[in-house]
Every structure is written in structure tokens, then in C-alpha cells.
Amino acid sequence: MLELRSVTAGYDRRDPVVRDVHLTVAPGEAVGLLGPSGCGKSTLARVAALLHRPDRGQVVIDGEVARGWRHRAPRAQRTAFGVVFQQPRLSADPRLTLTQLIAEPLRATGRAAEVPGRVADLARTVGLGDDLLARRPHEVSDGQLQRACLARALVLDPRWLICDEMTAMLDASTTAALVAAVEGYRARTGAGLLAVGHDKVLLERWCDRTVHWDELSGDAAADRTT
Amino acid sequence: MAETTWRPASARGAGGATATTRAWRVWSSAAIVTAVVLAVLVVPPVVNLDEQAVHLADKLLPPSWEHPFGTDDVGRDLLVRCVYGLRVSLLVGIVAAVVATVVGTAVGALAAACGGWVDRIVMRLVDVFASVPHLLLGIFIVAMFRPGVWPVVISVGLTHWLSTARIVRAEVLSLRSRPYVDAAISGGASRWRVTVRHLLPGVLPQAGLAAVLMVPHAIWHESALSFLGLGLPTHQASLGTLVQGARSSLLAGDWWPTLFPGLFIIVPTLAIAGLAGAWRERINPRRRSELML
Known part of the structure; x- marks a missing residue:
């Protein structure tokens, strides 16, 4: 189980881009996270992969609360995540x-x-x-x-895959091939998936469950109940 | 109809120089640097003259076919002295530039890779060093040793790593936020591995350029220290000691012992700087080539 508990994160403490977000991914589950560009979903993905330290909140990996981020995270915890970024050019040395x-x-x-x-x-x-x-x-x-x-x-062989707009720059056939490769891996290993994107049709066909960015934050949840 | 010539802005280089003059500058610089390298490498072993041989009967001869640059106040041939002096100065300049670049790269990379308080302390130390004039600090360092080549190398090297440290730190900081560093962290790479495998190779072109730009500067510093009588011992020909030895002759109206070593300082260093400037325009076209001497 991968849990993000009331995570607030960003690049300026006074103006966080992610506010009080809750999200869980069950073992083996594929969760799609939908949202417009610039809403902070990539930041959330980086928090989940222990690549960005949140200002507040917790990330819980299989019951273990993450204490460190980036190099301060234990290697076993970091390598539990396989991360694919939006722009291959920037993510390849x-x-x-x-x-x-x-x-x-x-x-x-x-x-x-x-x-x-x-x-x-x-x-x-x-x-x-x-x-x-x-x-x-x-x-x-x-x-x-x-x-x-x-x-x-x-x-x-990561237990969790985080795909941050993995296919946003790609054509349809490459997209299909990559999604098939991810699904093949998940079928073989039972890894969980957090796929972030803005392509509703793709994420709804790919994932077991899709959530919209607006449903995640505490404020919005509070708004809906009133 | 009046002809107006128009050139695209991209054809203009430093100070409105056109592509042609820029190419001319690069080729002339390259020719001078090649000539200098040949002169200091090939001439001494082939000619096999004793640059320190004293011929008091021939003292202070003006330039002639036999002595193209004339002779100095104890009759030593100045062309031979200049070539040997250039050899020493170039060696000191290159080694000092390498020392400065290695120290600067290490400090800059350390500061940027560690971040946090390490970065703050290291960069404040750099500021402190930078607030003292180079030459003053250099004099202080050479004064602690007996005159020789190595104290000069150490002195120039240890006073010139500051700008390289800043350049490397800035470059590493910008590389560190690239997604491929995130990917490396996620792939289990240690801090050390990220620095050595991904960050340092990325700054090497910048560091190499800084090193080449440093060579002329280091030669000038060596000359300045020797001119002040603090660098190399006076019998050892270097461009600085040659100019220093020529001071008294100049007052007597003998211009050649000052002019030729002076030209030997200026022309090769400008040529090296010209080549380095062209290289910088290639790897970083936004910055126009001002001579960073």
C-alpha cells in the first residue's frame, strides 16, 4: 500500500502547489491521476517517489513512514519506485x-x-x-x-511505478507499446502504478481507477460535503 | 538605386565584428599559438644554445642579423632568452591554470552537490578570498617560500580558482535539478555517484574552457611576480625576469631588452585568449567574446 497523507508540497512554503492531498494506491492497483497542466500533479508524483520533500504530510510505503527524501531516503526505499518522466530528453543523461x-x-x-x-x-x-x-x-x-x-x-524490479505524463510527447502507437510494456510488467510482478496525466480517455482505459486532481485535496473534499 | 548592405545580426560577433574578421582572428590566433608551441618545444633542443652564457664583450648590442632581438647587459642573446623565458612562463601558466581549475572544480562541485550549510560556508570563504586582491595574496604566498618555479605555480594556482569554483557551482546547480538526476536517485545512485557520473562530466567543457582562459592570466601573474622580484630567481629566464632585468637599460635608451620580452608576453597570451574566446562562443553562443583576462 502506498499512501500519501495530507501532503502539502511546493517550491515556496508560503505558496505550496499541492495542498493537503490524500491518495492511496493499493498493492497491484493502477491509479490514474487526472488534472490540468500546472496543477501540481507532477510535484505530487515526485513526492510519492521520494524525490521531493513535502512541506507537511506523510508518505507511507507498505506501512513504513518515509523519513528522508532524495539521497536521504534509504536506498531500498528509493529503488522501490520506478519513475518515468514526461520529457525523455531531460530525463536521460x-x-x-x-x-x-x-x-x-x-x-x-x-x-x-x-x-x-x-x-x-x-x-x-x-x-x-x-x-x-x-x-x-x-x-x-x-x-x-x-x-x-x-x-x-x-x-x-520496482514494487511501484510512477509514470508522470509518460506518453504526453508520444504518438499513438508508441503510447500503446509503452502502456502494454507497463501492463506486462505489472501482470508479471504485481507492482502498483500511479499514472499521472491529462488524457482522460487513456487513463480511464489503462487504470483500475482514475481520480481527478480536484477530488484529492482536503479543501475540495470539505466543499463537497457542505 | 542605392545599394544598401545588410547583414543578419547572427553574422555579427563581438563588438559588431563580422564572421570574416572573426574567422581571421581565430586563424591568426591559431597560427601564433602553433608557432609559440613549436618555438618552445623544438627550438631549445635543436639549437642547443646556453641561454645563460655571458659574453661581456657583446653587451647591449642592438638588434642585428646575428642577434635579431639584440643582447642584454651581460651579452646574452635576447632571442634565445625570450624563447627559453616563454618556455618557463608557458609551463608555469599551464600548470598553474590546471591547479586552479582542479581546485575550483572540486570546490564548486562540492558546494553545489552538498548544498545547505556546506554550500553557504564554502561560498562565503570564496567571497573572502575574492575580496583580497589576487596579486597581494599571490605575493603573500610566494613570500613564504624560496624563489623558484613551484612557489609561483602554487601562488598563481591558489589565487585563481575562485571564478572557476563559481562557474562550476552554478553549472552543477543547474544540472542537479534535471530529471535525469531524479532518475539516478530513484535508481539507487549515491550522492557521490550522481556527482561523478552525471554532474562532473556535464561541467567539464566549462571547466576546460576556464582553464584555457586562465593560462594567459597565469602567465601575466607570473610575469608580475617575477617583475617585482618575488617570483623566479633573476638568472632564470622567464618573461617577467627578462622585463625586470631590462628596466635599467631602458632608462639608458636601450629599448630592445624591454620591447621583445614585452611582445612575447602580450602576443602569445592574446592569441591563447582569442582561441579560448572562439571556443566559448561555440559552446555558449549567447555570451559574446569579451577577453576574460
Whole structure:
């Protein structure tokens, strides 16, 4: 169970972009989070993945309250999340080849021996040909790069996947391929998913449950009850 | 009909210089730097002259075919002294620039990667260092050692890492907020690994450029320290000691012992700065090439 309890977060304490938000994702559940751009859903996704420290509130991962964020989070807790970002160009180090990109988490966690096998496996899963793997980010398309980023997110077998507008920059066929790859992984491992986006049709078909941004915050919940 | 010439703004470089003059500047700089490198590397072993040989009978000869740059007050050939001096000054300049860049990159990266109070303390220390004039601090450092090449290298290196530290820190801070750093953290990378694997490689072009821009500056500082009599020992030819030794001759009307070493300071350093400026325009076209000397 991944729980966000009355999370308030942002980049300026006086003016948080996320106010008092509650959200839970049950084990194995796929939750879609819908909202207009700029509403703070990406910030919430980063809080959930322990990449952004909230001003207030708690993130509870399988009953364990997160105490640290970013590097201060224990490695086991950080790597429990596979994160895919909206813009593949910015989320790939321009100096690494796609193979190195996918293998980086394995090397960072001292599992370099598994690199050849895992990379070949995942490249097949996300549909990347061998010829592409030796290239650098500027030599492939956005869609191909996003496939590699998804492979990187899956390489440590995370229990939770956070997809922040994963397919916003991509065409329909790549979107279908990536969603299929995520669903294949979830079917195999039972991982939970938090998919953030503004494409209602996509999220409603992809996820078990979709919630709208406005339903999450305490204020709005209070408004509805009155 | 009157012809009006119009050039797109993109064809203009520093101070309205056109692409042609800019190319000319780059090529002339490259030619000078090549000539300097050949001169200091090839000439001494091939010619095999003793630059310190004294010929009192030939003292203070004006430029001639035999001595193109003339001779100094103890009859040493100035062309030979200038080439040897350039060799020493260039070596000091390059090593000092490398020292300054390594220290600056390490400090800047440390400050930015750690953030928080480490960053604040380190950057305030940088401000304190920067508030003291370079030359004064440099003099203080060389004064602690016996005259020689290494005290000068240390002195120039340790007073010039400040701007590099600031540049590297700013660059690391901007790289640190990229999503690929988030992805690395999520992939279990330690702080050290993120810094070494993702942040430092990203700032290396900037640091390398800072190092090259530092070389002329370091040569000038070496010359200044030697000119003040604090740098290299006077018998060792360097551009600074040559100019210093020539002061008394200048008052007697002998211009060549000052002019040629002076040109040897100015022309190669401007050429290096010209090349570095062109490089900077390539990697960072927004900033126009002002000579950052």
C-alpha cells in the first residue's frame, strides 16, 4: 500500500502547489491521476517517489513512514519506485548510450554482473532493437528514448511505478507499446502504478481507477460535503 | 538605386565584428599559438644554445642579423632568452591554470552537490578570498617560500580558482535539478555517484574552457611576480625576469631588452585568449567574446 497523507508540497512554503492531498494506491492497483497542466500533479508524483520533500504530510510505503527524501531516503526505499518522466530528453543523461542508460541503476546498486542479460531482456520488453542500444540520446527519437527510460525504470524490479505524463510527447502507437510494456510488467510482478496525466480517455482505459486532481485535496473534499 | 548592405545580426560577433574578421582572428590566433608551441618545444633542443652564457664583450648590442632581438647587459642573446623565458612562463601558466581549475572544480562541485550549510560556508570563504586582491595574496604566498618555479605555480594556482569554483557551482546547480538526476536517485545512485557520473562530466567543457582562459592570466601573474622580484630567481629566464632585468637599460635608451620580452608576453597570451574566446562562443553562443583576462 502506498499512501500519501495530507501532503502539502511546493517550491515556496508560503505558496505550496499541492495542498493537503490524500491518495492511496493499493498493492497491484493502477491509479490514474487526472488534472490540468500546472496543477501540481507532477510535484505530487515526485513526492510519492521520494524525490521531493513535502512541506507537511506523510508518505507511507507498505506501512513504513518515509523519513528522508532524495539521497536521504534509504536506498531500498528509493529503488522501490520506478519513475518515468514526461520529457525523455531531460530525463536521460546525454552522455550515456541507451545501454548504459538502462544499466545505470544496476551499476549504481552494485549489480553490474547482471547488466548484459537484464538489458537484453528489457530492450525486448520495451521494443528497442539492438542497433539502437549503442546510440546516444541525441541519435534516437523521443519515442525510442522514452522506451529506454521505461526500461531503466523497470530494471530494478520496482514494487511501484510512477509514470508522470509518460506518453504526453508520444504518438499513438508508441503510447500503446509503452502502456502494454507497463501492463506486462505489472501482470508479471504485481507492482502498483500511479499514472499521472491529462488524457482522460487513456487513463480511464489503462487504470483500475482514475481520480481527478480536484477530488484529492482536503479543501475540495470539505466543499463537497457542505 | 542605392545599394544598401545588410547583414543578419547572427553574422555579427563581438563588438559588431563580422564572421570574416572573426574567422581571421581565430586563424591568426591559431597560427601564433602553433608557432609559440613549436618555438618552445623544438627550438631549445635543436639549437642547443646556453641561454645563460655571458659574453661581456657583446653587451647591449642592438638588434642585428646575428642577434635579431639584440643582447642584454651581460651579452646574452635576447632571442634565445625570450624563447627559453616563454618556455618557463608557458609551463608555469599551464600548470598553474590546471591547479586552479582542479581546485575550483572540486570546490564548486562540492558546494553545489552538498548544498545547505556546506554550500553557504564554502561560498562565503570564496567571497573572502575574492575580496583580497589576487596579486597581494599571490605575493603573500610566494613570500613564504624560496624563489623558484613551484612557489609561483602554487601562488598563481591558489589565487585563481575562485571564478572557476563559481562557474562550476552554478553549472552543477543547474544540472542537479534535471530529471535525469531524479532518475539516478530513484535508481539507487549515491550522492557521490550522481556527482561523478552525471554532474562532473556535464561541467567539464566549462571547466576546460576556464582553464584555457586562465593560462594567459597565469602567465601575466607570473610575469608580475617575477617583475617585482618575488617570483623566479633573476638568472632564470622567464618573461617577467627578462622585463625586470631590462628596466635599467631602458632608462639608458636601450629599448630592445624591454620591447621583445614585452611582445612575447602580450602576443602569445592574446592569441591563447582569442582561441579560448572562439571556443566559448561555440559552446555558449549567447555570451559574446569579451577577453576574460
